[in-house]
Amino acid sequence: MLSPQASGASRATGSLLLSNTAPAQALLLTENAALANGPPLLLQRLSLKEREEVLKEGQRRVVYRGKMLFSQGTPHDGIFLIESGRIRVFYIAPSGREITLAYWHAGNFVGGPELFGQGMHVWSGVAAANSVVVHLSGKALRGLIARMPALAIGLIEGLTFKGKCYSALAQMLGTRSVTERLAHLLLHLCDTYGVPEGDTVAIGTALTHADLAHMVGATRQWVTISLKRLQAQGILSTEKSKIVVHQLDALHAMRGGT
Amino acid sequence: MLSPQASGASRATGSLLLSNTAPAQALLLTENAALANGPPLLLQRLSLKEREEVLKEGQRRVVYRGKMLFSQGTPHDGIFLIESGRIRVFYIAPSGREITLAYWHAGNFVGGPELFGQGMHVWSGVAAANSVVVHLSGKALRGLIARMPALAIGLIEGLTFKGKCYSALAQMLGTRSVTERLAHLLLHLCDTYGVPEGDTVAIGTALTHADLAHMVGATRQWVTISLKRLQAQGILSTEKSKIVVHQLDALHAMRGGT
DNA sequence: CTCCGGCGGTGGATTAGTTGCCATGAAATG
DNA sequence: CATTTCATGGCAACTAATCCACCGCCGGAG
Structure with a gap:
């Protein structure tokens, strides 16, 4: 003190x-x-x-x-x-x-x-x-x-x-499903901490998969799987404790309404 | 007005x-x-x-x-x-x-x-x-x-x-899982609206399965199934828009902690 | 009486999500 | 440098829960 x-x-x-x-x-x-x-x-x-x-x-x-x-x-x-x-x-x-x-x-x-x-x-x-x-x-x-x-x-x-x-x-x-919640969270992170780089947004905050899981009420593994899927779809890419979102609109779409 | x-x-x-x-x-x-x-x-x-x-x-x-x-x-x-x-x-x-x-x-x-x-x-x-x-x-x-x-x-x-x-x-x-949430809700209903009858508690409030489902964030069918299971275990019984809880302690146990 | 809408109840197919475990690489710790 | 810890990733088995579809029942309204 x-x-x-x-x-x-x-x-x-x-x-x-x-x-x-x-x-x-x-x-x-x-x-x-x-x-x-x-x-x-x-x-x-x-x-x-x-x-x-x-x-x-x-x-x-x-x-x-x-x-x-x-x-x-x-x-x-x-x-x-x-x-x-x-x-x-x-x-x-x-x-x-x-x-x-x-x-x-x-x-x-x-x-x-x-x-x-x-x-x-x-x-x-x-x-x-x-x-x-x-x-x-x-x-x-x-x-x-x-x-x-x-x-x-x-x-x-x-x-x-x-x-x-x-x-x-x-x-x-x-x-909402975990996937929708995750998409939502990623968008929120973009808004809050995101750094625009060209037409992509980088989230540099050191949040582990477990941290994300706790925020969306899911297990760590499922977050890992979901992120992999998003990566496979080309919506985002990850580079050592940094998430780069390529298609914000795709995330918006799968966030499900509103 | x-x-x-x-x-x-x-x-x-x-x-x-x-x-x-x-x-x-x-x-x-x-x-x-x-x-x-x-x-x-x-x-x-x-x-x-x-x-x-x-x-x-x-x-x-x-x-x-x-x-x-x-x-x-x-x-x-x-x-x-x-x-x-x-x-x-x-x-x-x-x-x-x-x-x-x-x-x-x-x-x-x-x-x-x-x-x-x-x-x-x-x-x-x-x-x-x-x-x-x-x-x-x-x-x-x-x-x-x-x-x-x-x-x-x-x-x-x-x-x-x-x-x-x-x-x-x-x-x-x-x-919590839906089952735990439901057990929890039933206990809460007993506290709030329950009428003790001997060592059982009757919940007379006219709540449909859909109402319960909305409260625990689940589907109507799943609530029906879960209630049926509880009934099969002898934990409760239902009589036309009235739920009678026989084993409060069993509900407490499956509510999972606290 | 009959029709109708809401409610309870089922079943089967499908998926979303969990659990548990193990491997790996990077970073921190000694 | 050696060791441990932690984050990520992958996989297989499993189950909780959903979705869709349908059915019968009951009570109320015409």
């Missing part, structure tokens, strides 16, 4: 204070066009002064890649505001099957499910990259909301957005 | 004003024990006076069983507060496959996904029983929140709850 006066911390604070100008994004599986605009950032509507006040109430914490931020089944209190990095929120069933609910980036908050209450985490959060988060306790949140209506609006917007994400995920999982 | 001074309307208003004492429930597919306590009701934390003020801002509307309250793809504004009845919120994929997100009962609100903005509905709402709802426009909501912090808390709690529901649904769909 960094002390408030450490230079690293103040730089990080700076990035949060300015986060409404940064191109923050969440990586999630959804067909909702509205989500493409990116999620609402918690402090977006606050003045600089208010932001400082909020951050002063929180505890800054560094989470290294691969480390758990919180685990399902453990008690929780309040939320974590992401200052930098990337947090993967996921759930593991007793059978061992795992589903990724979303990857959250800077400016969003994770934790919960409740904001105030002291229930149990029903999902886990792990750092997908070295991250800095600010922990806001339920008590602190309550106090802040009372004197800062814009924060309440921010929370409502954030929760609304999460609701959209999770319901969209449920829609995908409940009504 | 009933005029405010109609006796039916005032009776309905009364029921809403007292709704925190009523055993309101939502029917949803989740393994989250916290949800068993029932969802937080929107007006729960408000004084009688405040409740009246909120209802005055809304437009009361009667929706008959089977009639759509709102449809995915159409523009939306604000939310619908359920005064009585039951609203099924669901999504239909272009392929025709359908997934029920939840059944919401009196005291909860549906609509959205946003509360204020004028986006498009990303899911549909249909009356599963004759219902009375109060429409609160985004504008009205904004105004009410500003002078009624308890309403903001209510909205936050409601949204948090919906987030839990939808993420739990995604968890179920992403990590």
Whole structure:
């Protein structure tokens, strides 16, 4: 944990204070066009002064890649505001099957499910990259909301957005085949992380087949097979931890509607 | 639509004003024990006076069983507060496959996904029983929140709850087999609507196999087959639109963990 | 009474997806 | 440099679940 006066911390604070100008994004599986605009950032509507006040109430914490931020089944209190990095929120069933609910980036908050209450985490959060988060306790949140209506609006917007994400995920999982979900995910990755190269788009993010599988609710092997098929059809090609999409329209077509 | 001074309307208003004492429930597919306590009701934390003020801002509307309250793809504004009845919120994929997100009962609100903005509905709402709802426009909501912090808390709690529901649904769909999901749903139905009869529990709610299928994200036939199997194992028996569960523990076992 | 539409129930063919296992190569670790 | 770990890939057997088609039943409406 960094002390408030450490230079690293103040730089990080700076990035949060300015986060409404940064191109923050969440990586999630959804067909909702509205989500493409990116999620609402918690402090977006606050003045600089208010932001400082909020951050002063929180505890800054560094989470290294691969480390758990919180685990399902453990008690929780309040939320974590992401200052930098990337947090993967996921759930593991007793059978061992795992589903990724979303990857959250800077400016969003994770934790919960409740904001105030002291229930149990029903999902886990792990750092997908070295991250800095600010922990806001339920008590602190309550106090802040009372004197800062814009924060309440921010929370409502954030929760609304999460609701959209999770319901969209449920829609995908409940009504689409794995192949369709995978096509959808690839398109989403193109939008979020894609680098256009001529008329192709390269996805350079280091996501393993297992990562993809967890996002679409499938097994690793099936993702491998499906990607091979797409490759055989000439729709995409893979080069060591990089996926190059050649025919976006073909992916669109097989994504099945919308 | 009933005029405010109609006796039916005032009776309905009364029921809403007292709704925190009523055993309101939502029917949803989740393994989250916290949800068993029932969802937080929107007006729960408000004084009688405040409740009246909120209802005055809304437009009361009667929706008959089977009639759509709102449809995915159409523009939306604000939310619908359920005064009585039951609203099924669901999504239909272009392929025709359908997934029920939840059944919401009196005291909860549906609509959205946003509360204020004028986006498009990303899911549909249909009356599963004759219902009375109060429409609160985004504008009205904004105004009410500003002078009624308890309403903001209510909205936050409601949204948090919906987030839990939808993420739990995604968890179920992403990590459990149809059979497990069905076992889970049956247990949930026992909790919500079940009538204990000796050491068995009867579910009398008129839910067709298709309804069940939409809730667990499966086909109607598969539900029929699965129910037949459970019946063959002596775990339950069916008598014309009534399911009697004999071995709750067996269902628990096959629901797979938690 | 008859017709009709929704619902439950079956069956068979087909496919989508799983499980388990083993091989390989690259990267990280000692 | 040697070793281990991890990501990818391939394969065979298996089963869960879907799809399509059809049938009979029942309750309601004309």
